Amino acid sequence: MVEEERWVSLAQKGDKEAFCQLIRAYQAPVYNLAYRMLGDPDEAEDATQETFLRAFSRLHTYDPGYKFSSWILSIASHYCLDQLRKRKGRFVSLEGIKSWRWMPDRRPQPEERFLQHEEQVAVRRILSKLPPQYRVVVILRYWYGYSYEEMARMLETSQSAIKSRLHRARKMMAKLLQVSEETQVSKESRDALPASL
Amino acid sequence: MRCQQASEWMSLQLDGLLTQAQWEELEEHLQSCPHCAKEWGMMLAADQLLQGAERVSPPRDLVPLVMARMEARARRQRLLFWGLGFALGALLFVWGVVFWDGAWRVWSVLSAWDAFRVLDCLFRTGVLVVQVFVLWLRVLFESGGGLVLISWSCLAAFLMILWLYIVLFRGYRGRRV
Structure with missing residues (x-):
């Protein structure tokens, strides 16, 4: 220091x-x-x-x-x-974003690596769905561990605004995860249907 | 406890900002409200997902790239500074040569009285210029034409500021080093 x-x-x-x-x-x-x-x-x-x-x-x-x-x-x-x-x-779809340099290659990977990759994709998808003002507080909180006070100072806003943004961001993320989970379940049941027939 | 408050408290709990009593109150609500319990479960899942997210690093050392851009910006600013300085200097030089050479020629053939009259004339001209300027200002503010003139002046000023902004701050961007 x-x-x-x-x-x-x-x-x-x-x-x-x-x-x-x-x-x-x-x-x-x-x-x-x-x-x-x-x-x-x-x-x-x-x-x-x-x-x-x-x-x-x-x-x-x-x-x-x-x-x-x-x-x-x-x-x-x-x-x-x-x-x-x-x-x-100008709308930028996830598919339109170039491949990620840090992402593992396409060769078969161990299960753990695969799960990690899946998690990274999920994190990226969730963040991309958040409005920029919410995204920035989530990043500063989770990747850098800043307090409300520090974030308020950095973003030149009040602590109550930071608290509110973080709460709304978490609500949105919860909703997104729920939707994603429901979609996954319905897809799995659809895939399982022909096999049972 | 209302669901809205419960939701706010969930976020605070994730940041470790709830007291034990508040947490117990929240837990009680979660046991009685399936909607909030589901939301809490999803918030926890999102929290865990983000807690486990990795940090990414730049694919290469950015020091040479930043330094090159810094040099390019400094070069551009130097060029602009010296370019404007040179243009202003040249203008002053031309004006000086024309004005002072002419004034010296007039001065050398005049008597003292004539010189006084020339100065008097210059003074009156100055007063006239000020009067014209005041009149122009009055016209500007009292008639529709003035508004049009102001608009054009503002547009010209805006374009000039925009040009300076582009040259000084944005000109080098988009050119990857």
Whole structure:
């Protein structure tokens, strides 16, 4: 942490090498956030680069009393919300999204790996169905473990708004899982029908 | 307990923000309300699904890409700064040459009295220019034509700001390094 403060301080004075250290330290969390928000690896990579460019040009506004990770993720969140706002209106189906670089290949995999893959697909599908304002709080809560207070500060809103968004997001996710489960059950019973005849 | 409140408390319970007494009250409601019990089950399932979700990392080191974009942006800004500076300097130079050369030629052939008259004339011209400006402002605000002129001025200003925004902040985007 002391090392990080030193990098931030040097970067604020224009030291690019120190800023490179910050990029190395935070590229994974920023990319993860962008990826979960935008659902596309190329867009996530672009958003990550843009986040660091914005951070560098706004370093003078960074308050050292605030965690650097929260500050950089706040910039990334706002950028992703802007991108989704711009994207609004043009519908992007799940099928239209390019294949995922992190996904396991098509060769037969052990059962555990297969289940993991299924879970990742389910997570992706659920997140893609949430409105951006709900999606961002879910990501900040589940992947980064931020408190209501921290999220409110990062997203420049009130704690009650965060509480409400998280509650609505969870309700929506519960509903989506229920629908998905019911669809699965009806599909299984349909598939089982010809065999029993 | 109403179902709406129960639903809100479920979310708080998942974040560990309910007191023991509140949790017991919620549990009691869940035992008596199948709809809420089902919702709680689904919320728990979604919670577990997200808890187990992996983090993804960028497919490659982004440092060189960010630095290249940063350089490209700095280059563009430098170019714009020096370009505008050069254009302004050239304009001032031309204006200076034309104006001061002309003024010096007039000054050198005039007597002191004539010089005073020239200054007086310049002063009157200045007053006239201010009067014309005031008149223009009055016309602008008192007639329909003024509104049209304001609209055009606003449009021109907007286009100029948009152009600056595109050049300064957005011009380099879309060009993957």
